[in-house]
Amino acid sequence: MFTLPTDLLALHETRLKALHAPRQEEALKALATLDPADPQSVHATALALRPWKKGPFEFLDTRIDAEWDCRRKWQRLHKHLPDLSDKLVLDVGCGNGWYMQQLRQAGAREVIGFDPGQMNYLQWTFTQKIKPDPAQALYLLGVEELPALKKTFDVILHMGVLYHHRDPVMQLIDLRESLTPGGTLFLETIGVPGAQTTLYLPPDRYAGMPNVWFLPTLNALTTMLERARFTDIKVLSTHWDGVEEQRPTEWGPGPSYAGALDPSDPRKTIEGHPAPERFIVSARSKELR
Numbered sequence: 001m002f003t004l005p006t007d008l009l010a011l012h013e014t015r016l017k018a019l020h021a022p023r024q025e026e027a028l029k030a031l032a033t034l035d036p037a038d039p040q041s042v043h044a045t046a047l048a049l050r051p052w053k054k055g056p057f058e059f060l061d062t063r064i065d066a067e068w069d070c071r072r073k074w075q076r077l078h079k080h081l082p083d084l085s086d087k088l089v090l091d092v093g094c095g096n097g098w099y100m101q102q103l104r105q106a107g108a109r110e111v112i113g114f115d116p117g118q119m120n121y122l123q124w125t126f127t128q129k130i131k132p133d134p135a136q137a138l139y140l141l142g143v144e145e146l147p148a149l150k151k152t153f154d155v156i157l158h159m160g161v162l163y164h165h166r167d168p169v170m171q172l173i174d175l176r177e178s179l180t181p182g183g184t185l186f187l188e189t190i191g192v193p194g195a196q197t198t199l200y201l202p203p204d205r206y207a208g209m210p211n212v213w214f215l216p217t218l219n220a221l222t223t224m225l226e227r228a229r230f231t232d233i234k235v236l237s238t239h240w241d242g243v244e245e246q247r248p249t250e251w252g253p254g255p256s257y258a259g260a261l262d263p264s265d266p267r268k269t270i271e272g273h274p275a276p277e278r279f280i281v282s283a284r285s286k287e288l289r
């Protein structure tokens with residue numbers, strides 16, 4: 001089984017202690033008293049853990065229809081995955097672990113998730129209390145921790161994270177160096193249309209989000225992967241289902257994708273930027289000779 005280096009484990013444990021902030025009190029109280037066999041207790045705990053951004057999940061009588069219908073992205077991705085039965089997989093920015101569950105169901109030997117989001121961690125803990133899986137572990141860590149994990153993972157998923165960070169090429173280099181020789185990265189990102197090799201740089205908010213630093217064209221994305229010395233770069237998907245894939249629900253309420261678009265022209269965001277496309281690419285680290 002995978003074990004974290006002790007300094008990363010200490011960082012995870014420090015962040016775990018911060019979960020006990022008053023903001024998480026209701027969620028923690030519900031988790032502490034959860035009876036995984038009692039439908040009412042499961043339902044009440046799931047409610048206390050809202051908002052559910054990623055799903056859907058089904059637990060006893062409770063069906064959690066999250067803001068994102070992740071089945072659509074999984075459908076675009078899973079047919080390209082290799083045989084995972086002997087693979088250690090990392091999902092960086094794994095959210096509440098929805099894709100970790102799919103990876104295990106698809107046969108992955110072991111799945112590690114990194115995500116610093118506190119509510120994501122609590123939701124994953126809830127799913128584990130209901131159906132424990134010793135071959136999964138989620139840590140309150142981020143992509144920044146990868147330099148401490150060289151040549152470790154056979155497969156890495158890195159989805160919806162690249163554009164939230166300021167240094168995309170360095171992030172790609174860190175991802176490549178964390179792969180075992182010949183290992184595969186599956187990367188998903190928002191991007192902009194166009195045949196140029198350019199990054200679109202919103203000067204401020206993008207689709208309502210304050211933390212989007214750039215959006216690549218597809219050519220810019222593959223060029224960055226080349227510059228980060230990946231090999232065997234393949235474009236797997238260039239579309240997504242927009243408002244059918246990301247929409248407000250009872251379990252994941254609040255502003256969602258439709259509200260981020262210009263009501264008079266859905267090809268634009270509310271700020272007037274090009275609306276996002278979504279790209280999925282795969283790329284491999286070089287085999288050792």
Ligand SMILES: C[S@@+](CC[C@H](N)C(=O)[O-])C[C@H]1O[C@@H](n2cnc3c(N)ncnc32)[C@H](O)[C@@H]1O
Binds near residue numbers: 095116161
């Ligand atoms: C847009 S969501 C994508 C979630 C999931 N990977 C997916 O594709 O649906 C971005 C995720 O990255 C997480 N995140 C934020 N900072 C991060 C970091 N420094 N390293 C890794 N993940 C981070 C967030 O908590 C959030 O769950």
